[in-house]
Amino acid sequence: MGFENLLLGFEVALHPFNLLIAAAGILLGVIVGVLPGLGGANGVAILLPLTFSMEPTSAIILLSCLYWGALFGGAITSILFNIPGEPWSVATTFDGHPMARNGQGGQALTAAFSSSFIGAFAAVVVITFFAPLLADLALKFGPAEFFAIQFLTFSAFVGLGGGSPLKTLVAIMIGFILGSVGLDMVTGRLRLTFGFTDLMKGFDFIVAVIGLFGIGEILLTMEEGLSFRGTIAKISPTVVWQTWKTFPRYARTFARGAFIGFWMGFKPGGATPASFMSYAFAKRFSKHPERFGKGEIEGVIAPETAAHAAGTAALLPMITLGIPGSPTAAVMLGGLIIWGLQPGPMLFVDQPQFVWGLIASMYTGNVIGVLMVLAFVPFFASILMIPFAILTPLIVSICAIGAYSVHNSMIDIWFMLGFGVVGYVFKKLDYPLAPLVLALVLGDMAEAALRQSLIMSGGSLAIFFTRPISGAIMWFALFLFAMPVIGPWWRKLRGKPAASLPSVPH
């Protein structure tokens, strides 16, 4: 690891064109974060085909900044409209919206944006130091280790996801099966196409993301009949300054949030539990726990810091191991492959400019982001004032454009609609969508790693347990898979009531 690498990265990220790209990415990101049905993953997926002709470093800066923007945008809707754009913004509504109703919307937004910034910044600093070390370690990994890590990724969804473990497993299996439709690269045979030529090229995960998260979300929003009646908030430099002056009081909350966020975040699906956990800790350690839920600024700071630290940390396994921790990271990983880069630890050796440009852009992007959202909140909030009869067909049209542009094929638009209906049904029945998407993305890699490992061992599964690193990871993964069984039993043994996870409204 060298300081000069980070300097090289800043040289790339501070290039005027890349700064402009970053600002454009943030702007688009906040817009998609504010709009219903267009979250971060979806926005990145729709924009991805437009970056095919771009230089990879600029492209990843655009997409990662869109992601930061979407994270910021989620806070606006949570606080002003009481609509969490993403599950990890749910905890922000607890105190953010009451603050807005009490006429403290400006303070709440300032606190949310600033703590997002601080959380993300803390996580980027850790990534800066930790990523090269992890990449170095990962260079020694063989197929068995990579399969073990992928196994761990999915076990984390089952063990820590909080939903029904059986449904999570089904979602993962659907993802893997959809991923294996089409041509088998190893044997050259067609799988699961049943004679349909349209199935030969398989299901593209970008189309799946647009359908599941975009169309599915719109259907859900419409069914619930949401009306966007928000509160108006004014942010003036005085409000920002007054709010910032109170921050030193909450130094512990910030530190705790950032730590929880990072710790939970680099594991898949960690952002949502991290935000709830941080909120719960802040309440427990507060001198005025009774104020929480009624508009306590600490109740905004805690979840926002953790959610952004987690959202940032989710990129760590993506850049070092080539294994994404969230659907958005998965879409970016798909981008890497399309731009002709091989994801994985070799990126640090082969493409230092790309990796360090990305890391440096996390600093610049977050600085630009916090300044932009503070300056333009009224503009972003006014987007939700657009009548839904205009927004809905616009969003559907944009989703269709995004789905078509992936392969220039009409059938993808039909798949998108199909995935939309599936996404709607699955969300209603609590089948998680994130593991499905991740399995679809990782399917080829996981299968290749499994096959190579089995060829190395002559067909014995023991290879995953006899090699020290992969063995340790596999046992930990098996432990996580068993969590849903062990957890209740362990609690009963200790005589504690079953902990109920905070319910996440959809």
Add this chain to the structure above:
Amino acid sequence: MRKADLVTAIVLLILAAVVVWDSYELGIGWGPGGPGSGFFPFWMGLIMIGCCLGIIGQARRRPDGKPFIPRKGIAPVLKVLVPAVGFVVLMQFVGLYVSAAVYLAVYMRWIGRHSWSTVAGVALGFAVIAFFVFETWFLVPMPKGPVESWLGY
């Protein structure tokens, strides 16, 4: 909700069974290049069948709760889905831009009851802006129909 849960699990169970059957046909054993083509999907399908059976078992034991879609929720969902399907069907004949303009116009007029001037402005505006952004700026071709060819594209 329980009925929907059962039906979904049964549909997924059948799909998984089809996957298992097709993978089995492909060969799940050891081929010349290691595990055969069907090996991976076969096991994934088997695990999925097991999980679906578990879900069915759990759902059967649970009392029926609230309905899958509240009665007043069906209409709004169909009002989004049906025009969207129409949009895609129309796209096959007239291309994306014209289809999007028609879709926007119909939706805004029918659902939103917006004034004709707003309808025309948004529908045409979106189609024209999207056309220039994708066809000339980003060079990403979209499906086109007779109108675009009449205009010389």
